[in-house]
Amino acid sequence: MSHFLEELEELIKRLLEMAGLVESAVHESVLSLTERSESRAQRVLLDEARINQMEIEIDDQATGLLARYQPMATDLRLLTSIIKINNDLERMGDLAVNIVERSLSLIRQEPVKPLIDIPQMARLAESMVRRSLDAFVKRDADLARGVLLSDDTVDDLRDSIYQELIGFMQRDPSTITRALDLILVARNLERIADHATNIAEDVVFFVKGIDVRHHAETRGESAIGGPHR
Amino acid sequence: MSHFLEELEELIKRLLEMAGLVESAVHESVLSLTERSESRAQRVLLDEARINQMEIEIDDQATGLLARYQPMATDLRLLTSIIKINNDLERMGDLAVNIVERSLSLIRQEPVKPLIDIPQMARLAESMVRRSLDAFVKRDADLARGVLLSDDTVDDLRDSIYQELIGFMQRDPSTITRALDLILVARNLERIADHATNIAEDVVFFVKGIDVRHHAETRGESAIGGPHR
Helix, strand or coil, X not given: CCXXXXXXXXXXXXXXXXXXXXXXXXXXXXXXXXXXXXXXXXXXXXXXXXXHHHHHHHHHHHHHHHHHHCCCHHHHHXXXXXXXXXHHHHHHHHHHHHHHHHHHHHCCCCCCCCCCHHHHHHXXXXXHHHHHHHHHHHCCHXXXXXXXXXXXXXXXXXHHHHHHHHHHHHHCHHHHHHHHHHHHHHHHHHHHHHHHHHHHHHHHHHHHCCCCCCCHHHHCCCCCCCCCC | CCHHHHHHHHHHHHHHHHHHHHHHHHHHXXXXXXXXXXXXXXXXXXXXXXXXXXXXXXXXXXXXXXXXXXXXXXXXXHHHHHHHHHHHHHHHHHHHHHHHHHHHHHCCCCCCCCCCHHHHHHHHHHHHHHHXXXXXXHCCHHHHHHHHHHHHHHHHHHHXXXXXXXXXXXXXXXXXXXXHHHHHHHHHHHHHHHHXXXXXXXXXXXXXXXXXXXXXXXHCCCCCCCCCC
16 A cells, blocks of 8 residues: 555544544533533533644644645545545534533523423434544445435424524523523534535535535525525 | 746635625625615625635635645645635625524514624624735734734623623513524624634744644633634
8 A cells, every 4th residue: 555545544544533522522512411411511621622633633634645645636635525524523523612611501500491402403413423424434425415405404403492492581581591502502503513514515525526515595594593505 | 927826826816806705795794784774685695606606616726726736835835725714705605694694684673772782893803804814915924813812802792792682681572582683693793703713823824834723722712602713
């Protein structure tokens, strides 16, 4: 095996290690809220520095490979995908930290309501992250396209979470700050799903050479706070 | 001048053209809210497709340059910076669209309050975008570092906007959905400032070869919903 392929394999291994850390941070951040667990929250905060450090290392390694081997065609597309996926993963790690911050505030207060929709949204977002990374590993464009389809369901869940929480705020103003915290948790989950969508788009581009970015317009955006791509 | 340098100059020109479109979208999105102008809002929505298209073209052009000329050292760093800045600009365009969506909902209702803090936050975010791009054009690391310093002020403004709007919600529940819309506008402005910070960090890295990412921890994050980097 050439030096380039060896180093590329090493790089992919590190990227997947980073992905494992980020997936676990997202999972723990939601559990910290549903189980009202401060220790889970602290674990996410501790892992943040490691995730940030890994992003820089992977970025350096990928840029170094570009510079030293000047790969062409598929290898070049693979390397630029790795750089982008690395960036998306790091931002997901940040979003997990945001969730933990809301969670630490929420678990010190009475619950506004039993949490059903948020865990459901979290499961979907986590499954999108897992499937987008699976699609990357298996170079499977169909699997990646499946992730893009889940995005509408995430938007629907977010809308129903917003509506329900706004109802709570209106009926009982003492719930306002807590309901707002839960809305922000939902928004962070939505952004995690968006990053999974970005990864899936990169995979389709990498595998097929077809650019599927910016087709959100045709997938039916919702009225409440839906981010455009 | 070599073909490479010619094409690189062309690419930078396109990136700055894209930056101009995005800056104008951000500016118009806030004016649509402060001037209650539906036509300004529509302009932002119309420009979105063009911004998205430009992002794809710039990305393709930059990747093509990498592949065809295999630049080393400074040129390689410049090209990877361009790819990242392009991505940050496109996301700012999305955030301007998010602001416009909130604005279109808000301008059809009675104002909750005179808008003072949000325009102030918008001015600061816009100035950060402008200065980060200036720093890129002039390859001026000091100018870029100045942008990083503004980030704390943005966080302070966001906190005071949140607190004031939560107060409105608590005193008069009929303001809840409108106040929530304004909170989401502030959050989008904060994320625009974050992208300007990313650009400034890229400029420092490009000019000095020093990585200043992930030093947010030392710049004093605030308690309310502050995204980590």
